[in-house]
Amino acid sequence: MAEExxxxxxxxxxxxxxxxxxxxxxxxTPPVSQExxxxxxxxxxxxxxxxxxxxxxxxxxxxxxxxTAGGILGLTPFIPYGSFFTATLGGTEPVRQKIMxxxxxxxxxxxxxxxxxxVIFPFPRTGDVEKDxxxxxxxxxxxxxxxxxxxxxxxxxxxxxSMVCVHMWCLWDYIEGREVEVNGEKFTGNIECPCxxxxxxxxxxxxxxxxxxxxxxxxxxxPTLPLEVDENGDIWVLPPDTALEADGVVGLGRYV
Amino acid sequence: MAATxxxxxxxxxxxDYTVNRLNRTVFWGxxxxxxxxFLSPMGYSGMLTFxxxxxxxxxxxxxxxxxxxxxxxxxxxxxxxxxxxxYGFAIRNIHYHASNAMVFMAVLHLYYQYFSGRYKIxxxxxxxTGMVLGVITILEAFxxxxxxxxxxxxxxxxxxVSLTVFSPIVGPQLAQMIWGQGFSDFLIRLYxxxxxxxxxxxxILMFVHFPRFLVFDLPMWSVMVGVILITGGIFPVEMGxxxxxxxPPGITVPEWYLTGLYAxxxxxxxxxxxxxLLPALLIAMFLFVxxxxxxxxxxxxxxxxxxxLGIASISQVFITTIWGFYVNPxxxxxxxxxxxxxxxxxxxxxxxxxxxxxxxxYGFLKARAALVVPGQKAVPTKQTPIIxxxxxxxxxxxxxxxxxxxxxxxxxxxxxxxxxxLALFExxxxxxxxxxxxHVYRSYNPKVIEAEKAAKEEAAxxxxxxxxAVPTITNSKSD
Numbered sequence: 001m002a003e004e005x006x007x008x009x010x011x012x013x014x015x016x017x018x019x020x021x022x023x024x025x026x027x028x029t030p031p032v033s034q035e036x037x038x039x040x041x042x043x044x045x046x047x048x049x050x051x052x053x054x055x056x057x058x059x060x061x062x063x064x065x066x067x068t069a070g071g072i073l074g075l076t077p078f079i080p081y082g083s084f085f086t087a088t089l090g091g092t093e094p095v096r097q098k099i100m101x102x103x104x105x106x107x108x109x110x111x112x113x114x115x116x117x118x119v120i121f122p123f124p125r126t127g128d129v130e131k132d133x134x135x136x137x138x139x140x141x142x143x144x145x146x147x148x149x150x151x152x153x154x155x156x157x158x159x160x161x162s163m164v165c166v167h168m169w170c171l172w173d174y175i176e177g178r179e180v181e182v183n184g185e186k187f188t189g190n191i192e193c194p195c196x197x198x199x200x201x202x203x204x205x206x207x208x209x210x211x212x213x214x215x216x217x218x219x220x221x222x223p224t225l226p227l228e229v230d231e232n233g234d235i236w237v238l239p240p241d242t243a244l245e246a247d248g249v250v251g252l253g254r255y256v
Numbered sequence: 257m258a259a260t261x262x263x264x265x266x267x268x269x270x271x272d273y274t275v276n277r278l279n280r281t282v283f284w285g286x287x288x289x290x291x292x293x294f295l296s297p298m299g300y301s302g303m304l305t306f307x308x309x310x311x312x313x314x315x316x317x318x319x320x321x322x323x324x325x326x327x328x329x330x331x332x333x334x335x336x337x338x339x340x341x342x343y344g345f346a347i348r349n350i351h352y353h354a355s356n357a358m359v360f361m362a363v364l365h366l367y368y369q370y371f372s373g374r375y376k377i378x379x380x381x382x383x384x385t386g387m388v389l390g391v392i393t394i395l396e397a398f399x400x401x402x403x404x405x406x407x408x409x410x411x412x413x414x415x416x417v418s419l420t421v422f423s424p425i426v427g428p429q430l431a432q433m434i435w436g437q438g439f440s441d442f443l444i445r446l447y448x449x450x451x452x453x454x455x456x457x458x459x460i461l462m463f464v465h466f467p468r469f470l471v472f473d474l475p476m477w478s479v480m481v482g483v484i485l486i487t488g489g490i491f492p493v494e495m496g497x498x499x500x501x502x503x504p505p506g507i508t509v510p511e512w513y514l515t516g517l518y519a520x521x522x523x524x525x526x527x528x529x530x531x532x533l534l535p536a537l538l539i540a541m542f543l544f545v546x547x548x549x550x551x552x553x554x555x556x557x558x559x560x561x562x563x564x565l566g567i568a569s570i571s572q573v574f575i576t577t578i579w580g581f582y583v584n585p586x587x588x589x590x591x592x593x594x595x596x597x598x599x600x601x602x603x604x605x606x607x608x609x610x611x612x613x614x615x616x617x618y619g620f621l622k623a624r625a626a627l628v629v630p631g632q633k634a635v636p637t638k639q640t641p642i643i644x645x646x647x648x649x650x651x652x653x654x655x656x657x658x659x660x661x662x663x664x665x666x667x668x669x670x671x672x673x674x675x676x677x678l679a680l681f682e683x684x685x686x687x688x689x690x691x692x693x694x695h696v697y698r699s700y701n702p703k704v705i706e707a708e709k710a711a712k713e714e715a716a717x718x719x720x721x722x723x724x725a726v727p728t729i730t731n732s733k734s735d
Contacts, residue, residue: 085433088441103502120502133327133501135410136438163504168527169414173504178590190590194507195411196522197592210592211524251418 092124092131094239099141099227100125102132108141110233115150115157116189118142118174123225123237135171136250138163139225141235142174142202145188155229160237161191161205161222166253167212170195174202182208191222206256221256223248287469292698300471301365302386306462307477308358315351316451323403325447327439330405331498338495345676346683349488355397357484359513362390363573366542370566373554375546385465387543392458394513399450405443406496407505412514413442415521419531475695482687489681507583507595515580516573522580522597538569560621568614575609649700656693660686 099108099121106112108119119141122132131137142159144150150157163171170193178190182201191200192210199209205222207213212220224247226238240247248254264272278284297304322341324333337344366386369375375383398416402409420431434449435442499505510518520530549562556563579602584594644652663686671679 082433086429086436088437120504122501130326130328130440134438134440135414135501138501164414167418168521168531169418170411171414171504180590192591194505194591195415195595196524197590197595199590199592209590210596211521211527214524214526251421 094124097237099235108235110153113143115143116145116176147187160225162250164251165193165198167198169251218244218253218255221254223254289471297476298368305361308354311354315347318347325443334404346680352493353484353488362393371556380546383546385461389461396454399446407499408508410499475691478687478691482684485684489677492677516576519576519580523599560618564614564618567617568610571609571613656689660689
């Protein structure tokens with residue numbers, strides 16, 4: 001109790017001079033300006049005798065609650081404003097699309113592509129240079145090396161993987177002619193990332209060396225895209241199922 | 257008094273008027289000193305860091321006039337600044353090297369303040385804001401060197417974003433809010449962060465971080481700018497390889513203040529631990545030290561534990577930074593074999609160096625403390641500054657100004673001849689010379705010289721008069 005009084009006294013000392021003045025003739029002041037004088041009446045240790053309303057302290061606490069509630073309510077509408085920051089400059093809807101070699105501008109045909117080689121392409125392709133340069137929409141079409149059966153002219157000799165390494169999102173490259181050994185099997189062609197050296201198995205996109213191999217599933221395999229080869233030998237990308245269990249999510253990976 | 261020959265001139269009137277009105281502003285709360293003699297720059301390294309911040313703000317504002325953010329436009333616009341815009345090469349080099357200098361000065365400032373125990377004596381607020389500022393400075397530098405969207409920047413931004421995404425709990429949401437999704441978002445946000453958001457935050461933090469006593473040393477600052485320009489002339493900042501979405505980047509190493517982090521990540525363990533937690537240990541150590549070290553001792557000699565800790569942390573910074581630069585140069589090897597940092601030797605060396613440097617420094621300081629007799633104070637060594645007399649002051653100043661004029665001409669000729677680096681180098685030399693001029697000018701104090709002269713004459717007189725066996729030097733400085 002003594003502590004509270006002390007607080008009140010110090011409050012009164014902090015109160016500006018004009019409130020002191022109004023408190024001295026509080027009987028004559030209109031009830032509009034009652035809030036401030038009430039605090040200084042407490043100094044006279046007779047708050048209960050005040051004509052208007054409850055004791056000053058309770059009243060002030062009540063006002064505090066109201067004011068705080070008002071402040072919170074005032075700020076509440078701004079919570080959904082977070083979506084301002086999560087908006088993006090624009091995405092694109094996936095569609096069935098022919099693969100176009102981004103460098104030459106020509107459609108990729110089975111007969112043009114040697115085994116143990118790769119082509120980089122954007123998907124979905126929009127025609128807008130800035131949008132198609134987006135690293136997160138870059139994929140590599142890989143034709144497997146002959147020792148992995150890459151010589152047959154059907155979809156079985158092709159793979160598509162997102163170029164974003166699932167370790168720290170750098171862009172990997174397909175290294176032609178690289179001899180690798182995975183689980184005792186030796187074959188040609190490898191996927192290697194220049195940032196921290198993650199290696200991926202070209203057959204299924206699963207990491208077999210480097211930091212990505214230590215990551216828990218599904219964060220250890222490259223996302224892919226479904227593809228088909230038409231009667232002319234042109235290669236098409238089908239709209240992917242972007243679930244981790246299916247074709248995977250760029251940057252996050254895929255269950256293999 | 258009113259009608260004396262010395263009437264205040266228009267300029268001094270204007271100056272007084274301005275100063276009296278500045279009295280009402282926040283600046284007058286600061287005690288601002290321009291030292292009249294040479295002081296160790298370590299004492300005001302924070303002010304130098306702030307001056308570098310201002311220099312970066314000015315040069316950065318110039319660069320903003322021509323920079324275009326975006327996957328396609330960024331690199332080309334920087335190349336345009338570098339090659340086509342008059343003095344664009346110089347501005348970009350000053351901006352780049354000043355950024356390196358700022359990070360370096362901030363680290364130096366941190367260690368100096370640490371070893372001299374400045375985090376005590378109720379300076380916790382200044383200390384903590386300083387640590388936050390240090391981290392933000394590195395973020396600012398990181399966002400800056402990636403605005404030039406070359407191969408390295410593409411990889412570095414990927415790493416930055418993925419580190420945010422893979423942070424625990426709020427990672428994905430936080431990354432989405434800070435970075436957006438996709439490089440179009442990343443680049444424009446990187447730009448907004450670099451030129452506005454982070455500098456504003458830094459400014460606010462600096463407002464809290466500033467102590468009331470500030471030292472601005474014009475000669476040292478001029479020399480510093482000169483050194484930045486000279487460095488820019490000798491090691492012009494490179495463009496790197498333009499990011500080409502059709503050709504994945506090769507191996508790149510980050511700037512020197514992040515190679516330590518790079519070395520950690522390359523050891524192959526969980527990315528958040530190696531890229532976030534381990535480096536954060538160093539920051540945490542500095543952040544919490546004022547709340548752990550409660551001794552009343554200030555000097556590093558009297559705080560063996562914390563001094564040893566500081567030295568051990570320096571050894572960590574050095575080893576990780578240097579190790580991060582190393583990449584096996586054999587291009588035929590698998591990238592993992594070239595980049596992998598073997599954890600056992602790496603963490604082994606770190607551990608050994610921590611223990612070794614800690615034990616050695618701790619043991620040394622303890623042994624030293626045991627040798628010191630209590631109550632006995634070390635005699636401060638008296639430094640006699642070189643004071644030039646009037647003739648030599650004039651001579652040196654005139655010679656330096658002539659030298660400046662010659663260098664000015666040379667710099668202009670070099671620029672017109674297309675030798676931008678040389679022009680920058682010579683401009684740096686001019687700044688250094690101006691620093692020396694300013695130092696000579698402030699050291700020249702007629703009163704001091706008169707006093708010295710009088711003292712000498714007095715001494716000579718006394719020696720003559722005494723002419724006795726014991727030639728004593730009388731200390732008769734007229735003051």
